[in-house]
Amino acid sequence: MGSSGRVTLKDVAAASGVSRATVSFVLNDDPRQSISAATRDRVKQAARDLGYVPHGVARALREGTSRVVVLNIDAELEGRYSRSYVRGLDTELAAHDHVLLVRYGHDTPQSTQQVLDAIAPRAVIRFGEAYLTGRGLDDMGGGWRDGLAAHTALQLRHLAEHGHTRVAVGLPDPGSPLAEARLTFTGQAARELGVPVPESFAVPQDPADCARAVGALLAGVPEVTAIAGFSDDVALRVLTALRGLGRRVPEDVAVIGFDDNGYGVHVTPPLTTVAIDAEAHGRLSARLALDLGTEGLRPPSARVVVRGSV
Template structure:
């Protein structure tokens, strides 16, 4: 391949391994890749893993309860950025036994192991940026949007199943309320079955009649809340304002259409991939979080 492209063996290796430490012109890189295609070169993954000490696979654990729009966009950005640097993404969904996880890791010897839930627990990704594009900023924007519309007694609507990031997200929202001088946030768990959701909301409102707004953990929980309020004869937003989080198409189809928080998850996934690979993270920065204003607030 070096002979066919007219470069040294070392240069061929640098190009095929996409070594970020080497400065090689675009023309030379393309010449080497053209030669590889013409010669039908296929990298030997096992041999390369032995040489490099790990495979070119990155494992992402996606915890249960994080299957929304953020997760899909984040995975897409992470996957595409890794592919551009010759790496593959393996996504594992839900809870896995430690023995099964160890077997996977021992077999694959991945370049890195990530956990999607850690992004929301930390508040923003990557660590060290200005925090305008992550979960903490989204929670502050969510509570601030309600406060700007005169709501001072707010509850956070949470899922009824164990989500590792739920407590962290509630903490971000609670801190946002404190900074705005609002009373402490209330917690409202909204279960999945429609009848159970309505019963939970009814019981909550019976003892928290002064609450006028619900800040939901995500759009799915917001939609559960909308259904429960409708079943109870409560008007949205006249009787109760509802705001979602992690914009999904479903929210735009609800009645009333759901106001929600949008995060630039795809860009965050790309930044995470660059951090894992140790390549330059320069490029389009994740956009700041923003409110998608609709009719539910």
């Protein structure tokens, strides 16, 4: 038993003769793990015999907090990543008898304090923080292995492999808090690939303004042969603008999106994009919020969904 007197996953593992990771998989009822029924029964019986209580739940009861976890997310970040992240977060929290409350809108200290005062949540999570900020460049939360930096590099690498060395990055207008990080990672990836650091420009939502912005970019930097969208939304605006300008895609200008929002398949040409499954990131956030082990969590690699725009 742990030095604090509290039964831990390690104690359950020792009593059932399996690894700590296996205990975590069994008690979290992870359907993706192939664990025999006999082993599952042995682990659950050991947990019952020892009186094991998940640390997060025990602390919530002891401190008088609710079993609600709040997720703050900006609506502009909606996409494949956010949907899969929320799904993983919700599933993992539910497995530990907690409820997820999603709060859309810009996060401020004042808004967070209002939530704390109103419902005393178990935790307040900033959506995908490690992934989006690129902290911990080698861990599964973000960075160059499974995070924003790696996925930004994947987008640029796909263009470079198709012969596009002069690239422009289309950014959302109004701007995003992630724009600076994306440009930093794009520049680093370009230097590693040995291609020029891409130009960047804002892509307005208004169609006429968008067409003017794309036209001005191509007139000012005629060497550009591809545009990498900050998101699928931005890339789809660029596709529409290029068609209005009489530019062929991908013959004249290639376009690639980011975070496959599902709409790119419905346009002509269909949009090539980077797809990211973040369910493991959501599960990781849930376990960290509840002070549980994080063994066995590793997100699948992002992939380029090849369609017709590159």
